[in-house]
Amino acid sequence: MGFKEKCFKKSLWVFHLSAGSCNNCDIEILDLLTPKYDVERFGMKLVGSIRHADVLLVTGIVTKKTLPRVLEVYNQAPKPIVVIAIGACPCTGGIFASGYNFAGPLDKVIPVDAYVPGCPPKPEAMLAGVVKLLNKK
Amino acid sequence: MGKKTVVPIGPYHPLLEEPEFFKLYCDGETVVDMEWETGYNHRGIEKICESKTFEQVFYVVERICGICSTSHPFAYANAVESIAKVEIPVRAKLIRSIVGELERIHSHLLWVGLAGHFLGYNTVFMWAWKYREPVLDMFEIITGNRNSYAMFTIGGVRRDISAEQATQLLKVLDDVKIKTDLLVGAVMDDPVLHARLKGVGILTAKDIHDFGAVGPTARASGVDIDVRRDDPYAAYDMIKWKVITTPEGDVFAKAKVRLLEMYESISIIQQCLELLKKEKVGDIKAKVKEIPAGIGIGHAEAPRGEVFHFVKSDGSNSPVRHKIRAPSYTCIPTFRRSCIGGTISDAAIATAAVDPCYCCTERMTQVYDHRTGKRLMNAEELIKLSQQKTEEIRKKIKV
CATH class of the missing domain: 1.20.5 (Single alpha-helices involved in coiled-coils or other helix-helix interfaces)
Known part of the structure; x- marks a missing residue:
């Protein structure tokens, strides 16, 4: 187990950053907090500031206007931080990859630890992504 | 007037799900002016649509907004079918209306939850989102996905609703109705919500006309507009339902309109399912050979108001021009009336009251001198x- 994974054995605090998304992944992330999935029982919770976060969830394509903001949020994050790309958009650009305002997939902008593809990924898939990341040898 | 203080909110702020930037100019506690900046979410969808075929555009417009992912294809289908002059089968019309109304239920529940969250009433948030889950499960059973349904196609729908699914849907609707009763009781009788929402963010009928606001925002100010009744499409002229309006114009009125609309949606789906029994199973798509050259206009009533699509075809297999206008585009400027004059603490709920959807709004605009x-x-x-x-x-x- 690497240093990064060891740091995150306990409750994970999550910051959600919507780079340029269609709301779909964002509401599915919120869905994780509500009674059906209720990730708060594992100590995970959404925090208001990136300075308190262990995990950065990024949804949506990185547009030309959000690119400097995404970088700034990442630079403000306490390291080590886990970055998870939620949905097809930050992974590859998805359906918007041919758009003129697309600034490249997320891993060209900041280092990414896990990819959860899908449009939108189901809340179960997001949980599975985090579990896979934590079990990484 | 004393010194003005600027309170910046966003673009990344815990209150906001999407990136947008508000600047509140305050004099003490009172908001005296406000500005907002969007454009973070602009993805160039209209241009991408021009590079896709007519069939593929459905999957692009669906992803304009994850919450209105039926309304945009609905308006686009109306536009393309008006160019091709196709009459779609009755069964397809009914299924379209069912999916559209299910979406309204899930969107309004989502709004009630988020409004509760903005007020610091997380119990309402958890309740509303818990009751929303069976609706999403139903979507998964009918369309195969919880959001982004890919249900529409030119000339009809892609999947049929079987008799078993219809029975299951009716059962879920009965359940949702009971839960809505609970939620309506909890919201309407709560003294704290009354104190917090009544008289806040008032929009008069004149404001609505000035800004051209649509949907529940307009109906809560006594402006009686609804595309489903004014220009019926799909199955809305085959069934009995009524448009909910209320004259107060404050945030409480908007909550009331949305909650009562859920009952109407439930009743529309029940009537559609009843009519569905009489139609032939599997007759869900009219044959469309080609889209001729021409101009098509389509609109649909999204949970937030009127969605408008303009499609121009030159006879080839993809649109030459596709113009989209989402409801939030006209609702968001009403913030200048609803927020200015109120306190900073009321600004959050006054902006949330129109159910703003910024990813719908991110359209390019050019202003011409007439x-x-x-x-x-x-x-x-x-x-x-x-x-x-x-x-x-x-x-x-x-x-």
Whole structure:
């Protein structure tokens, strides 16, 4: 187990950053907090500031206007931080990859630890992504 | 007036799900002016649509907004079918209406939850989102996905609703109705919510006309508009339902309109399912050979108001021009009336009251002077204006 994974054995605090998304992944992330999935029982919770976060969830394509903001949020994050790309958009650009305002997939902008593809990924898939990341040898 | 304080909110703020930037100019506790900046979410969808075929555009417009992912394909289908002059089968019309109304239920529940969250009433948030889950499960059973349903196609729908699914849907609806009763009781009788929402963010009927606001925002101010009744599409002229309006115009009225609309949606789906039994199973798509050259206009009533699509075809297999106008585009400017004059603490719920959807709103706009036909303020003109100002200052201070 690497240093990064060891740091995150306990409750994970999550910051959600919507780079340029269609709301779909964002509401599915919120869905994780509500009674059906209720990730708060594992100590995970959404925090208001990136300075308190262990995990950065990024949804949506990185547009030309959000690119400097995404970088700034990442630079403000306490390291080590886990970055998870939620949905097809930050992974590859998805359906918007041919758009003129697309600034490249997320891993060209900041280092990414896990990819959860899908449009939108189901809340179960997001949980599975985090579990896979934590079990990484 | 004393010194103004600027309170910046966003673009990444715990209150906001999407990136947008508000600047509240405050004098003490009172908001005296506000500005907002969007454009973070602009993905160039209209241009992408021009590179896709008519069939593929459905999956692009669906992803304009994850919450209105039936309304945009609905309006686009209406536009394309008006070019091709296709009459779609009754069964397809009914299924379209069912999916559209299910979406309204899930969107309004989502709004009630988020409004509760903005007020610091997380119990309402958890309740509303818990009751929303069975609706999403139903979507998964009918369409195969919880969001982004890919249900529409030119000339009809892609999947049929079987008798078993219909029975299951009716059962879920009965359940949702009981839960809505609970939620309506909890919201309407709560003294704290009354104190917090009544008389806050009032929009008069004149404001609605001035800004051209649509949907529940307009109906809560007593403006009786609804595309489903005014220009019926799909199955809305085959069934009995009523448009909910209330004259107060405050945030509480908007909550009331949305909650009562859920009952109407439930009743529409029940009637559609009843009519569905009489139609032949599997007759869900009319044959469309080609889209001729022409101009098509389609609109649909999304949970937030009227969605408008304009499609121009030159007879090839993809649109030459696709123009989209989402409801939030006209609802968001009403913030200037609802927030200014209120306190900072009321600004959050006054902005949330119109159910703003910024990813729908991120459209490019150019303003033309209607007298000269000249485009106002492009980048070059702004630079020119800036240079002029420098020139004037130079003259003034003589350097």
